[in-house]
Amino acid sequence: MSGRLPEQHCTLAIIGSGMAGMAAALFAGQRGIDTVQIGMTGELSFASGLLDFMGVHPIETGRVWTDPWAAIKALIKDCPRHPYASLHPRDMRAAWAALVGFFNAADLPYHLQSGRNLPVLTPAGTVKPSYAVPVSCLNGVSAFENKARCLLIDFEGLKGFSGRQIVETLKPQWPGLTTRRIALPDANGEVYTEPLAQHLELPEIRRRLADRIRPHLDGVEYVGLPAVLGLYQPFEVYRDLEALLGRPVFEIPTMPPAVTGLRMRHVFERHLPRLDVLRTHYQQQVLRAAYSAADGFRLQIGVQEPVALIRAQNVILASGRFFGQGLHADRNRIVETIFNLPVRQPPGRTAWHQKSFLAPQGHPVNQAGLEIDAHMRPVDPKGKPVYPKLFAAGSILAHQDWMRMKCGSGLALTTAYAAVKALEQ
Ligand SMILES: Cc1cc2nc3c(=O)[nH]c(=O)nc-3n(C[C@H](O)[C@H](O)[C@H](O)COP(=O)(O)OP(=O)(O)OC[C@H]3O[C@@H](n4cnc5c(N)ncnc54)[C@H](O)[C@@H]3O)c2cc1C
Structure with a gap:
């Protein structure tokens, strides 16, 4: 050498x-x-x-x-x-x-309950047993376990996530799960998860996004979204959106490369x-x-x-x-x-x-x-x-x-x- x-x-x-x-x-x-x-x-x-x-x-x-x-x-x-x-x-x-x-x-808070795997929603609409779960995904576990009335938000042009596919797969066991596709503020055409997650770190964009989701929340107990709520300050973004919507919010990891992995x-x-x-x-x-x-x-x-x-x-x-x-x-x-x-x-x-x-x-x-x-x-x-x-x-x-x-x-x-x-x- x-x-x-x-x-x-x-x-x-x-x-x-x-x-x-x-x-x-x-x-x-x-x-x-x-x-x-x-x-x-x-x-x-x-x-x-x-x-x-x-x-x-x-x-x-x-x-x-x-x-x-x-x-x-x-x-x-x-x-x-x-x-x-x-x-x-x-x-x-x-x-x-x-x-x-x-x-x-x-x-980057994680929840771990010793002795228990949690049923976590995946982008395929399946539920998988996982041990330590990002706190931003946790409300999805209780929404699923209680079969609560839950609205899954999907975004026009977003790659790697389909609210409709998740709802179709889970509908037989979770009739209260619905989905709605909305347009993102300041976005046209194809949207990718990583830049979107960075975009949502801007408080103004979150406020405008919440304004678009709010009209659909009648009777809704939980709001699910693809995991795009921030890349570098995710917990802050997640908490802020939850406060803006006045409902428990949760994320579902998207197909790889997933922001939750990034x-x-x-x-x-x-x-x-x-x-x-x-x-x-x-x-x-x-x-x-x-x-x-x-x-x-x-x-x-x-x-x-x-x-x-x-x-x-x-x-x-x-x-x-x-x-x-x-x-x-x-x-x-x-x-x-x-x-x-x-x-x-x-x-x-x-x-x-x-x-x-x-x-x-x-x-x-x-x-x-x-x-x-x-x-x-x-x-x-x-x-x-x-x-x-x-x-x-x-x-x-x-x-x-x-x-x-x-x-x-x-x-x-x-x-x-x-x-x-x-x-x-
Ligand atoms: C698509 C996908 C989804 C996953 N989903 C989950 C999940 O939901 N839950 C879960 O628990 N786990 C999941 N995993 C698995 C987990 O993230 C790890 O990949 C897995 O546990 C293996 O980790 P590893 O570090 O052993 O290997 P790898 O992640 O493969 O890392 C190998 C490392 O070795 C390096 N390397 C190789 N050769 C050399 C060399 N010559 N010199 C220097 N470095 C080298 C590579 O660059 C890389 O950094 C997923 C993995 C993938 C790929």
Whole structure:
């Protein structure tokens, strides 16, 4: 490796800036660990902003659980190699408390009721079990549970949201749900969620929007809107609109990229670099990695060409799956992209997928990934850690299907917590 690159030395390098990488950076920062974080933050923009812990098990029957802890207990019994099986409930609770506390302190309030998944409305008109929910979505839970008289506002020209689709899907179980499409102040043609959310941060625009909604509120108990109520100051925007309308208001996350995911991304990007011990390289990647027992890890980082060398005693690998690019599938096999770690995977490409795309049990390829030991270290086929100080967290781990199990964020943040804790042991 070139010795001419500028160097940074650190105790811990975190590779990845998705939910797992961000959570690891937060937890490491809170423990005062001298850390460098590398990775693109784009993946977070695709998250819905709803933080799932454990909602569905077994996936083949699609059983939905109200109590995520009970679901985890059943999961571990049936799937003892799921990453949750190697975590302690006390650490999982601590991880949730730290993340939600961080969001709350950053004016992005989340509601978490220990022991209960909440039924949250999605833009498809389905209801999904989620654990930590933006406070701005919470009234939607009580409106749905009470089947209250609720008006769903839709906007002319808005992409990624259809009030009509939601109402059509939910009407059989929720007759009191109606929708109305209204014109936005100062908007013509196509409207996108992110600029609209920024537009609604102007008090004058909110006042004019409320004036257009108010005539339709006769007999309405709740008002639902697509999640566009502010990007940088969402809680202020939400509270103000609620006061202007004189009704409980709630947001429904839109299709990705959702403003609710962008808000999380902005909070991480703005507040994590303020941690004294954390240095971030958010628009760079690890291009090459090497390890020696004498020097520890050497990571060349950059976009196309290396621009710096990170020398780290420990690494947490939180580089995601295929979408995040932590895993790559060629014609024959699945590889881990940075360290070429052994990937647990079906024996051949023909075994990656079920015959039916919609097979209820999901596809074996979705549970491919890194196997870890009790200290969160990737292991070889004999169960031996590949590197003594390399840890892994998040969706890159094997034996889980976060999308079907509804455990995406919970898996990311609880394994990140365990990885940070493990490196101190
Ligand atoms: C469309 C969508 C909707 C979702 N909805 C929900 C939801 O409703 N509820 C929920 O709980 N979760 C949801 N999630 C999942 C959640 O947001 C996380 O994506 C998931 O938990 C995995 O997180 P991760 O950090 O492990 O991986 P990723 O989010 O994939 O992040 C991987 C990171 O690694 C980085 N990386 C990869 N290679 C390198 C390299 N060589 N060098 C440096 N960095 C690298 C990437 O740039 C990225 O920052 C959703 C995700 C998506 C994509």
